[in-house]
Amino acid sequence: MAPEQKTIHIYLVERCQRGDRQAQNELYKLYVGAMYNICRRMMGGEEEAKDVLQDAFITAFSSIHTLKNEITFGAWLKRIVINHCLNAIKKKRLLTTELEEHHDFEEQPSEEMDYCDLEARKVLQAIDNISEGCRTVLNLYLFEGYDHKEIGQILGISESASKAQYSKAKSKIRKLLDVNT
Template identity: 50%
Template sequence: MLVEQSKEGDRNAQYQLYKLYVDAMFNIAMRLVTIREDAEDVVQESFVEAFKKLGSFRYESSFGAWLKRIVINRSINHLKAKRLLFSSMENEQEPVEEENIEEVHELELEKIKIGLSRLPEGYKQIITLYLLEGYDHIEIGEILGISTSTSKSQYHRAKKKLIQIVNAL
């Protein structure tokens, strides 16, 4: 009933679904991304995505299972983005004291934001769709009107360029 009302745009029903599932989804995200703020972001982005795509929910599973899959995919994409950027800088970093890790994360994230802003528009689109929005290469191809292989090759070029920019900062 709540899902149907939410599909029709009923904000109260959406809020009720949110309240019903937010704690469980946060726990899932927390287990995967381990940083509270990141988990909160993943959960919020997941609910936004779920409500936007609610029309595609086909009752093949429970709403909770469908939402859980979105949270897991968002969490994995979040970790991929972090891993991509931190692993590229790993060789150039000196050892970090435990209490400075959060500072280093903030600095690196700022470098990543700057790097993204300096990417050519096409590269920025591919990186954003793949790493931040969680689309796969087939979906990106459909969105941008390019082939799946073009999406993959552009993504790898974009990733390489982003790493170069970030390492130069």
């Protein structure tokens, strides 16, 4: 992050800590895209991702006065978002049974959608169709940069279980995408 961006972020966080709604809106606009991507990958569904994202921002802005080092706002927010995703996954696991709805429709790409967008949607759809445990480990390891030891601590599983879930996730995605390895 460039020095002038750090200064802007510090200024916005300080304003938020004083209860400035405009500053909250500006910080929200700066981070909503990246945080939505985390929620979308972890939650597997667009509506769930949006709900968790909003809850995470509410938590962040409600407790922003506890943030000591304004420069770390992005990392602090990311941790809140991931925790909200993990809590929502745990809650969903407790509230639902093994009955899952599967929709067998495929979105038709528009003419403007280029090849990369189409491929990215296929990968995201494949990730959505793997088990919740595999998806969670895959996201934490591949996209969020946690190692298997950290994932084990976060999820309350062993390091080897995390590695096994990650391997299983990759295998299932390859199979879903019909990728020969």
